[in-house]
Amino acid sequence: MNVLILMGSPRLNGNTAELCKPFMEEMALQGAQIKYVTLADKKILPCRGCYLCQQVDHIYGCPQKDDMEGIVSLIQWADLIVLATPIYAWYCAAPMKNVLDRHYGLNKFYGTASGSLWAGKKMALLCTHGYEAAYATEPFVLGVERLCAHSRLQYMGLYSVQDEEDLASFQTPQAREGARAFARSLIR
Numbered sequence: 174m175n176v177l178i179l180m181g182s183p184r185l186n187g188n189t190a191e192l193c194k195p196f197m198e199e200m201a202l203q204g205a206q207i208k209y210v211t212l213a214d215k216k217i218l219p220c221r222g223c224y225l226c227q228q229v230d231h232i233y234g235c236p237q238k239d240d241m242e243g244i245v246s247l248i249q250w251a252d253l254i255v256l257a258t259p260i261y262a263w264y265c266a267a268p269m270k271n272v273l274d275r276h277y278g279l280n281k282f283y284g285t286a287s288g289s290l291w292a293g294k295k296m297a298l299l300c301t302h303g304y305e306a307a308y309a310t311e312p313f314v315l316g317v318e319r320l321c322a323h324s325r326l327q328y329m330g331l332y333s334v335q336d337e338e339d340l341a342s343f344q345t346p347q348a349r350e351g352a353r354a355f356a357r358s359l360i361r
């Protein structure tokens with residue numbers, strides 16, 4: 174299985190990156206091919222809402238030339254896309270929000286073009302947050318579930334850990350084993 178992990182925290186070595194470590198270790202043990210991409214150090218412009226991507230068949234078609242093109246290639250390579258993000262203001266952090274908005278060219282729903290460049294792929298969430306899990310993550314989970322249904326992706330679920338004492342919260346045996354168990358559940 175080809176697994177793409179998009180890590181959306183502005184802190185490249187922060188809590189979310191820490192939680193990705195046991196998750197990726199287990200994915201590798203299970204034989205997955207993994208690509209890990211940090212978003213905050215990439216140039217990913219906001220969607221301009223021009224709809225030009227909706228007029229081009231078979232290719233992504235966004236006129237903005239930035240690092241999103243490479244991310245789209247990786248999305249097309251992946252069987253499973255993992256969105257790893259801290260919860261910021263009840264949703265994902267800004268670098269990931271730009272990627273999610275820029276999904277538009279992967280769905281050709283609103284112009285002369287038709288089809289999808291990513292239907293059938295799986296999507297899962299790996300989140301960290303300050304508040305209690307359900308209160309913190311529900312809005313983002315709901316948004317991603319709807320994005321998946323809309324885009325004909327298979328939503329695979331969430332694993333999340335609460336930030337109680339910064340990095341140490343994500344280094345406990347419980348947090349690490351939870352991330353490993355989630356990885357195994359996704360590979361099955």
Ligand SMILES: Cc1cc2nc3c(=O)[nH]c(=O)nc-3n(C[C@H](O)[C@H](O)[C@H](O)COP(=O)(O)O)c2cc1C
Pocket residue numbers: 182183184186187188189190258259260261262263264301302303304305309336
């Ligand atoms: C700007 C900002 C907004 C945040 N908003 C929320 C929030 O809405 N809900 C929540 O539970 N935690 C919130 N947090 C806490 C982070 O999600 C949490 O500390 C997370 O583990 C940080 O991960 P990182 O080190 O990978 O960036 C926020 C933190 C920051 C800096």
